[in-house]
Amino acid sequence: MPDRPALEDRMIAETVCSAVSAAGLGIAAVTAYRRRFLSAVRIAAYALIPVGLVMTGVVEWLADTAFSPVAWAGFGVLGVSWVLFMTTRAVERRRGGTRKERKEARAAARRDAVAPAASEPSLGPGSGAAARPAPRPAEKSGGDDDFSDIEAILKKHGI
Template sequence: MLTSTICAAVSAAGLGIAALTAYRKRFLAATRIAAFSLVPIGLVLTGIVDWLTDVVLKPSVWAGFGILALSALLFMVSRVAERRRLGGGRKERKAAEPGAQSDALAPGASAPSLGPGRSASRPQGGAKKSADGEDFSDIEAILKKHGI
């Protein structure tokens, strides 16, 4: 009796903390806290000692198993949501490691666009003008100042 009261209090406190965490817009953390806080009451409702004898006849045991299943489902949902938020599965994380070739950028994407007929390998001196006749020398000066 005392054990079930303590477990119920722990579960209620955990759900309260989960609600506060969700109020702060940290939904993944709130889902995990809720999942952890449902475990004690789920274990109490399953009746660890007595569940072997009357697992079929006692509805509270099945309610406990349902709560434990809900807890496991919340864990899985939070993991899937976290993986989606971080950028996918193993292939995407492996490609994002330093030194790995990424398909997100074209091979020459870091080279500046010099307009039609010009290549990044040929240095251009002086102020450059676009096809419209605009002078980009001030922009070049700013970029050179920042080492770009």
Template sequence: MIAETVCSAVSAAGLGIAVVTAYRRRFLAAARLAAYSLVPVGLVMTGVVGWLADTALSPTAWAGFGVLAAAWLLFAGTRAVERRRAGAGGRAEAAGRDAVAPAAPAPSLGGKVRPATDRAAPRTTSSRAGSEPAEDFSDIEAILKKHGI
């Protein structure tokens, strides 16, 4: 009963502020305020406020929230343990297990494949031209060749 009265009072106050805002010729802001002001009354009329008030004051509901929190902690704890175990010694095993198709052959291209000699050498910037060697993209090329690109 109190929750419904408070929601009605908040809506009435919001609609009053919307009227004052419209009087100042700020119609868009007034319409937005009116929309926000009607939400509490709509919640009261649908029964959501009464349900929330009954839930907030119910010891059974709070016990249910406690059970849900315990379940969430169990899920989070088991996930943390799984990650710790996978990171400690099972990296190689996990990598082999998580591969999409570790024994699959390389895909066929169906067309003519360009030889690796046709590719241009990696470029270097003019400031590093003589001081450092060009970046090595051999690992990237190997991955692209593996996938037939």
């Protein structure tokens, strides 16, 4: 007769896994209440794993898995967990990464942004008036009337 875990051992394992899952789902609910839905779904996915493993009968894998409806329901729960993981990853990719990465990108964009009337030191060395040649007065010639509009536009934009 194969060694099967005692009923008490199985019950303790199932109770611990159920408690861990319940706590995880509670944390997911609090996270969702704070409007961090992607994180809440990911936490819920992690929280479902222990229950799914208990339901699959990992402890008695060889004996009960093939014919146990509870085990197949556990596989279904694990499948739901996997779908939740993949959904959150797809949404993150569409948004441009994790929350931390988006925060770093916004901070980098703020550092690189320069006000239109910023002083020369804030622009960095070599990017001020010394780096640009002084504008030359436009020479007026009789046949260049076609280019006067273009010159005015370029002057307006500081080119």
